[in-house]
Amino acid sequence: MVKMLVPYPDKCTGCRFCEMVCSLYHEGKVNHADARLQVHRRDIKTDFPAVCTHCVSCGDECCVLNCPVEAIKNEDGIVRVEESECTACGTCVEVCPFGVMRMEEVAFKCDLCGGDPTCVKFCPMGAIKFEEPKPEQYELVKKLLEEEE
Amino acid sequence: MKGYAGRILKIDLTTGRSSIKTIDERYARKYLGGQGFTVELVYHGVPKGADALSPENVLAMAPGMFAGFPIQTGGKTAFAAKSPATNTLAESVMGGSIGAELRHAGFDALEIHGRSDKPAYIFIEDDKVEVNEADDIWGKDTRVTPETLKKRHGWDVKVACIGVAGEKLVRMACIDCDDRQSGRAGLGAVMGSKNLKAIVVRGTKDLEPADPGALLEIALRYQKIMEAAPSFVEDTKYGTGEFLGWINKEKGVFPTRNWQESVFKEREQVDPYYWATRYVTKNKACFSCTKPCGKLFEVKDGKFAGVVIDGLEYETLYSLGGTCGNSRIESVARANEVCDLVGIDTISAGVTIGFAMELVQRGILTEQEVGMKLTWDNAEDAVPKMCELMGNREGFGDVLADGVKRAAERIGKGSARYAIHTKGLEPPAYDVRGMKGHGLAYMTSTRGACHLRAGFYAPELVGKFWRWEGIDRFSTEGKGAMVATMENFMCVYDSIGLCKFSRGFFLIDKLREVIRAITELEFTEDELLRAGERIHNMKGNFNALHGVTRKDWLLPPRILEDPIPDGPSKGSKISVEEMNKMLDDYMAFRKWDHEGVPSPEKLRELDIA
Numbered sequence: 001m002v003k004m005l006v007p008y009p010d011k012c013t014g015c016r017f018c019e020m021v022c023s024l025y026h027e028g029k030v031n032h033a034d035a036r037l038q039v040h041r042r043d044i045k046t047d048f049p050a051v052c053t054h055c056v057s058c059g060d061e062c063c064v065l066n067c068p069v070e071a072i073k074n075e076d077g078i079v080r081v082e083e084s085e086c087t088a089c090g091t092c093v094e095v096c097p098f099g100v101m102r103m104e105e106v107a108f109k110c111d112l113c114g115g116d117p118t119c120v121k122f123c124p125m126g127a128i129k130f131e132e133p134k135p136e137q138y139e140l141v142k143k144l145l146e147e148e149e
Numbered sequence: 150m151k152g153y154a155g156r157i158l159k160i161d162l163t164t165g166r167s168s169i170k171t172i173d174e175r176y177a178r179k180y181l182g183g184q185g186f187t188v189e190l191v192y193h194g195v196p197k198g199a200d201a202l203s204p205e206n207v208l209a210m211a212p213g214m215f216a217g218f219p220i221q222t223g224g225k226t227a228f229a230a231k232s233p234a235t236n237t238l239a240e241s242v243m244g245g246s247i248g249a250e251l252r253h254a255g256f257d258a259l260e261i262h263g264r265s266d267k268p269a270y271i272f273i274e275d276d277k278v279e280v281n282e283a284d285d286i287w288g289k290d291t292r293v294t295p296e297t298l299k300k301r302h303g304w305d306v307k308v309a310c311i312g313v314a315g316e317k318l319v320r321m322a323c324i325d326c327d328d329r330q331s332g333r334a335g336l337g338a339v340m341g342s343k344n345l346k347a348i349v350v351r352g353t354k355d356l357e358p359a360d361p362g363a364l365l366e367i368a369l370r371y372q373k374i375m376e377a378a379p380s381f382v383e384d385t386k387y388g389t390g391e392f393l394g395w396i397n398k399e400k401g402v403f404p405t406r407n408w409q410e411s412v413f414k415e416r417e418q419v420d421p422y423y424w425a426t427r428y429v430t431k432n433k434a435c436f437s438c439t440k441p442c443g444k445l446f447e448v449k450d451g452k453f454a455g456v457v458i459d460g461l462e463y464e465t466l467y468s469l470g471g472t473c474g475n476s477r478i479e480s481v482a483r484a485n486e487v488c489d490l491v492g493i494d495t496i497s498a499g500v501t502i503g504f505a506m507e508l509v510q511r512g513i514l515t516e517q518e519v520g521m522k523l524t525w526d527n528a529e530d531a532v533p534k535m536c537e538l539m540g541n542r543e544g545f546g547d548v549l550a551d552g553v554k555r556a557a558e559r560i561g562k563g564s565a566r567y568a569i570h571t572k573g574l575e576p577p578a579y580d581v582r583g584m585k586g587h588g589l590a591y592m593t594s595t596r597g598a599c600h601l602r603a604g605f606y607a608p609e610l611v612g613k614f615w616r617w618e619g620i621d622r623f624s625t626e627g628k629g630a631m632v633a634t635m636e637n638f639m640c641v642y643d644s645i646g647l648c649k650f651s652r653g654f655f656l657i658d659k660l661r662e663v664i665r666a667i668t669e670l671e672f673t674e675d676e677l678l679r680a681g682e683r684i685h686n687m688k689g690n691f692n693a694l695h696g697v698t699r700k701d702w703l704l705p706p707r708i709l710e711d712p713i714p715d716g717p718s719k720g721s722k723i724s725v726e727e728m729n730k731m732l733d734d735y736m737a738f739r740k741w742d743h744e745g746v747p748s749p750e751k752l753r754e755l756d757i758a
Contacts, residue, residue: 024219
């Protein structure tokens with residue numbers, strides 16, 4: 001089984017270090033909006049990371065299924081954007097149930113740092129683990145996200 | 150200039166107008182960021198003799214140099230103003246994320262002048278700056294306020310706000326952001342005096358470090374260093390109160406019952422080794438810190454059921470616990486929750502209540518005057534209740550709301566003999582009779598009694614730090630120079646935006662490569678310490694100009710006259726001679742005169758105008 005990022009909301013301390021190193025690693029600068037995962041620090045009790053599940057828990061709201069030009073591909077379990085085919089229409093950003101599809105000139109998203117995710121290295125509490133996907137953990141995050149709508 | 154946004158935003162609440170000034174490398178090298186920037190803005194912005202609660206006061210906020218960049222513990226935000234508690238230039242640094250967010254909006258600092266004619270809040274979204282009406286959140290607590298504003302402006306905004314206490318100009322009111330506080334010296338009352346309920350910031354701009362690869366490499370290296378340190382496991386499990394048992398039992402310097410004792414014999418429940426496993430439901434961290442000292446503490450049943458706090462810090466375990474003789478942890482948590490919600494500093498609140506409890510014990514105050522049974526044996530009910538009255542300025546709470554110095558002036562009847570403070574600020578959780586250099590630091594701290602301006606408790610308790618070994622906590626020898634040097638170092642820390650819990654592994658020489666990776670600026674160790682010295686001297690000079698001199702620095706009678714009665718530090722006190730010797734040594738090292746006024750030569754040398 002391909003390993004994925006798995007979120008554990010009860011372990012998240014809300015420090016947002018993962019967002020910063022994610023954008024620094026990928027873009028060479030820091031911008032929380034560029035981070036391929038998002039930490040929500042909503043109130044005193046609620047902090048959680050929203051991560052890309054690479055098709056594991058997105059159901060019909062999947063970016064791969066909804067991309068009108070089929071620029072988003074699932075190749076052996078890893079979802080990636082074919083930049084040359086992306087028209088920047090924004091559909092994927094709208095449908096993503098975890099709010100982690102990003103857009104500038106074209107869409108971009110979590111690539112698991114090529115198999116060695118940077119965010120995980122900075123999360124000693126284990127709020128984001130790199131392991132076999134756990135749909136029940138993704139469902140927990142979905143529920144928390146729904147509360148913010 | 151890399152790393153910095155290069156601009157400072159000024160808002161005048163009287164006119165509602167805002168303006169922007171740019172800053173250059175010279176400014177950055179002089180003041181670094183964070184505390185340094187806020188001190189510069191207050192130093193040059195507040196006229197001599199201005200009342201701290203008048204529109205003439207300036208409230209400044211600034212992210213530390215590292216804030217917004219991924220450096221462990223380096224995300225701090227500084228606030229500063231002339232303090233309504235001490236009349237000194239006071240800064241207070243918090244772990245909230247609003248400073249970093251301000252940098253993302255394109256500003257390295259915010260200076261707020263004037264006074265709005267009605268309740269207002271500031272909303273900054275990148276280049277858009279608004280002053281909006283705050284009628285619907287005026288009177289609301291520090292959890293409802295940000296929630297309301299987030300629902301209005303989006304969950305991504307960051308909110309710094311005051312509670313009811315700030316609105317009512319309580320001189321120990323704090324500023325809250327992310328359930329973290331700029332707690333000390335009443336900066337929340339300065340916000341309240343400006344009719345400013347909240348500052349809301351949303352920033353979407355990139356922060357570009359000078360060398361992204363080096364920065365990521367440094368962050369990875371420090372992550373490993375941090376996780377390998379024994380303190381990582383201890384602080385993660387027990388929070389900042391981890392060493393409470395050791396300080397209480399081994400060192401005997403845990404002030405108890407308004408400093409009448411220095412060992413809290415009933416400390417069992419107050420020790421995190423008791424409560425962490427019973428009440429903590431989640432770990433919480435400051436922004437940009439991968440070591441969660443914060444604890445989500447929840448009480449599920451009993452008469453304190455429903456209490457939820459991010460906290461029970463070491464200082465609070467003393468102030469609302471030990472020094473009030475309050476041994477029931479659920480009550481300490483409830484009192485902490487009240488302080489957070491109404492927006493008052495837990496240290497000042499607890500010390501002031503403990504002071505009133507001793508006055509009741511001595512018959513100086515009666516149950517009738519106080520309106521409740523404010524006794525040691527009723528602490529668990531009385532302490533949370535009194536916090537509420539103080540935050541709302543109700544009943545006897547109004548007398549205590551401005552701290553021990555002003556309360557003693559109102560109560561009279563010799564009560565000042567039992568008021569523990571320097572410069573009008575209540576002290577943190579270290580009985581300085583058994584750590585004399587730290588006692589000096591309580592006097593020299595520019596914002597009044599403070600453990601963080603010099604951070605000298607650690608060197609004295611451990612016996613060695615940085616350049617020094619064999620430090621004897623009962624000796625006054627050499628302490629003047631050591632405290633002054635530590636103050637300069639800690640000014641660098643507060644300006645760079647690092648947490649003082651990192652001072653063990655981010656020593657000054659280690660900071661240089663981080664500064665280089667973020668800003669491209671090259672500093673020598675001496676240059677950094679010189680910047681710290683400049684910042685401290687500006688605060689010192691401001692205080693002297695505003696009439697706060699040596700007479701206000703002096704230790705309270707209890708420290709000078711009553712030896713520690715029991716425990717490992719039994720018999721120790723700081724005599725008047727020892728106090729004066731340490732002060733004289735300190736002034737000589739700093740090239741300040743006898744009264745604590747920086748010499749013109751020193752100001753020139755540091756390029757302070």
